[in-house]
Amino acid sequence: MIMLFPYALSALPETLNTQWDEPAFAPYRNAFPEEHASSKEALTAHVQDLMSRDVKIAYLKSLQGYLWQSGYASGDLKAPLFPDVAPAIAAWRKSGVQIMIYSSGSVAAQKLLFQHTNGDPADLIPEISDFFDTVNAGPKQDATSYAQILAEHPDIPAEKWLFLSDNVNEVKAAKEAGMQSFVVDRPGNAALSVEDREKHRVVTSFAEI
Ligand SMILES: CSCCC(=O)C(=O)COP(=O)(O)O
Numbered sequence: 001m002i003m004l005f006p007y008a009l010s011a012l013p014e015t016l017n018t019q020w021d022e023p024a025f026a027p028y029r030n031a032f033p034e035e036h037a038s039s040k041e042a043l044t045a046h047v048q049d050l051m052s053r054d055v056k057i058a059y060l061k062s063l064q065g066y067l068w069q070s071g072y073a074s075g076d077l078k079a080p081l082f083p084d085v086a087p088a089i090a091a092w093r094k095s096g097v098q099i100m101i102y103s104s105g106s107v108a109a110q111k112l113l114f115q116h117t118n119g120d121p122a123d124l125i126p127e128i129s130d131f132f133d134t135v136n137a138g139p140k141q142d143a144t145s146y147a148q149i150l151a152e153h154p155d156i157p158a159e160k161w162l163f164l165s166d167n168v169n170e171v172k173a174a175k176e177a178g179m180q181s182f183v184v185d186r187p188g189n190a191a192l193s194v195e196d197r198e199k200h201r202v203v204t205s206f207a208e209i
Pocket residue numbers: 004056061064102103104105106109110113140
């Protein structure tokens with residue numbers, strides 16, 4: 001299985017060599033700070049540095065989405081979902097629950113991901129009613145971002161929302177804005193402290209919700 005971040009890094013050199021001066025690539029290149037967009041080498045070094053530190057900055061997330069497009073289109077990339085995710089989404093939708101995504105990945109990248117999952121059906125876009133990222137909502141560890149999402153859906157009271165995340169700081173921020181929020185503890189995630197487990201509900205599968 002090809003992973004998203006390595007795919008983006010592997011697609012970068014050819015994209016830069018073939019599209020550096022193309023108008024279609026200009027918005028992605030021009031979004032980078034000038035000193036990093038001055039040459040292919042500078043941009044490559046900056047992207048490698050940001051990705052090695054998993055920096056969730058909008059101009060990187062936008063470029064990643066662009067780089068993933070060809071992988072999804074060719075079938076080389078598929079978004080791997082935990083086996084409990086698609087059945088839970090189907091059950092929640094059946095009972096009238098709205099599903100929305102809030103990720104540091106750009107909205108364009110989110111849409112590609114949920115359109116090309118390893119599930120059956122692979123395309124989960126019809127199940128999802130809205131998408132938020134750091135541009136249209138804000139940073140995921142800021143309570144104001146969750147307030148912004150709530151403001152976009154004034155018909156749904158804050159306490160009716162359930163925000164799921166593997167990041168305790170995001171869970172704290174969502175709760176501060178009045179949402180319910182659980183930590184989803186998946187294999188490979190950062191270890192949770194005893195205090196985190198006391199303060200927040202922790203689930204290991206969507207089937208527990
Ligand atoms: C949905 S696009 C791929 C995920 C991504 O780029 C990312 O940074 C994940 O961030 P999240 O806030 O969803 O943990």
